[in-house]
Amino acid sequence: MKSNTKVVHAGMHPDPATGAIMTPIYQTSTYVQEAPGVNKGFEYARSQNPTRKALEEAMAVIENGKYGLVFGSGVAATDAVMRLFKPGDEIICSNDLYGGTYRLFSKIYENFGLRFAYVNTSDPKNVTDSITENTKLIWIETPTNPLMNITDIKAITDIAKKAGVLVCVDNTFASPYLQNPLDLGADIVLHSATKYLGGHSDVIQGSLVMNDAVLREKLYFIQKSCGAVPGPMDCFLVLRGIRTLALRMKAHSENGAKIAHWLRSHPKVDKVYWPGFEDHPGYKVAKAQMKDFGGMISFELKNDSVDEVKRVMMGTKLFSLAESLGGVESLINHPATMTHASIPREERIKNGLRDSLIRLSVGIEDADDLIADLNQAIG
Numbered sequence: 001m002k003s004n005t006k007v008v009h010a011g012m013h014p015d016p017a018t019g020a021i022m023t024p025i026y027q028t029s030t031y032v033q034e035a036p037g038v039n040k041g042f043e044y045a046r047s048q049n050p051t052r053k054a055l056e057e058a059m060a061v062i063e064n065g066k067y068g069l070v071f072g073s074g075v076a077a078t079d080a081v082m083r084l085f086k087p088g089d090e091i092i093c094s095n096d097l098y099g100g101t102y103r104l105f106s107k108i109y110e111n112f113g114l115r116f117a118y119v120n121t122s123d124p125k126n127v128t129d130s131i132t133e134n135t136k137l138i139w140i141e142t143p144t145n146p147l148m149n150i151t152d153i154k155a156i157t158d159i160a161k162k163a164g165v166l167v168c169v170d171n172t173f174a175s176p177y178l179q180n181p182l183d184l185g186a187d188i189v190l191h192s193a194t195k196y197l198g199g200h201s202d203v204i205q206g207s208l209v210m211n212d213a214v215l216r217e218k219l220y221f222i223q224k225s226c227g228a229v230p231g232p233m234d235c236f237l238v239l240r241g242i243r244t245l246a247l248r249m250k251a252h253s254e255n256g257a258k259i260a261h262w263l264r265s266h267p268k269v270d271k272v273y274w275p276g277f278e279d280h281p282g283y284k285v286a287k288a289q290m291k292d293f294g295g296m297i298s299f300e301l302k303n304d305s306v307d308e309v310k311r312v313m314m315g316t317k318l319f320s321l322a323e324s325l326g327g328v329e330s331l332i333n334h335p336a337t338m339t340h341a342s343i344p345r346e347e348r349i350k351n352g353l354r355d356s357l358i359r360l361s362v363g364i365e366d367a368d369d370l371i372a373d374l375n376q377a378i379g
């Protein structure tokens with residue numbers, strides 16, 4: 001089944017009671033049992049919910065996986081993966097990653113004895129050189145947030161398999177429509193479903209998808225026991241969002257390409273970070289493992305003063321100054337003070353994230369209107 005069809009029909013089964021084509025919002029906390037321990041597959045809504053079950057099935061289908069699990073946020077999904085490990089275990093991470101992920105790793109899990117090595121995973125040799133006998137997981141973002149670096153997923157999973165190490169890929173920036181890491185050997189795919197999967201900036205949610213049944217049972221036990229589950233209304237909203245994922249991702253990618261090329265030609269713009277440029281260091285890898293290059297772009301101005309950056313960001317009319325990404329509307333963001341403020345400045349600078357960097361989440365509006373908005377803001 002092709003992607004456009006898959007996203008429309010994934011997880012969709014007419015309601016047996018009414019024939020409703022959309023999965024109902026099962027707003028219940030518990031289920032009546034026929035006898036003690038005898039139920040219809042549902043006993044308590046933290047453990048199971050029919051709306052959530054439909055979404056978890058849909059997530060597995062669109063990521064070409066066998067099992068899906070959904071959580072109350074992307075960070076909650078990340079937290080569940082970290083609970084697989086014990087003090088002394090080591091995790092190799094992309095050095096350019098979402099600030100909330102870095103905060104969870106450095107401020108929470110380091111206190112519990114997990115160790116994290118932050119390396120440039122764009123070069124597989126850095127990963128090979130960082131593996132020790134205690135390494136249990138390689139954590140990848142590709143494209144990365146916010147510098148749009150690309151990691152060769154297949155190369156990393158080949159390294160991991162030889163070392164007996166798991167690989168988790170944060171696929172949020174690409175979405176399942178543009179990239180499927182399980183097909184390239186990853187063990188776990190993570191999404192902040194808040195972003196492109198929900199697609200309308202009205203829900204917070206996370207998801208994990210995997211193929212291994214034992215791994216699924218471990219993660220389900222964590223999901224059930226720790227309780228960071230989404231409510232049925234949130235699941236309904238993400239199910240709704242998935243139905244239009246193909247149409248939206250095409251529009252995001254088309255607009256992203258137009259705006260990236262326009263920014264590169266602007267006399268006041270210095271550097272544009274977008275993997276669709278043929279001279280991007282990760283272009284060949286991105287072209288091989290992604291269907292298109294998406295709608296996320298970062299850029300720097302030639303006048304890189306923070307005051308000038310703020311003037312531009314506060315001067316847009318269609319691009320809203322806000323955190324998050326992946327909604328139908330366009331957003332403009334300052335990573336250093338917003339999404340990545342939890343990363344110490346010296347670490348950000350070392351990894352190439354300057355205070356002057358601006359990040360765009362390009363929406364599905366008319367590209368000419370978006371370009372005109374950026375043009376008047378940059379001046």
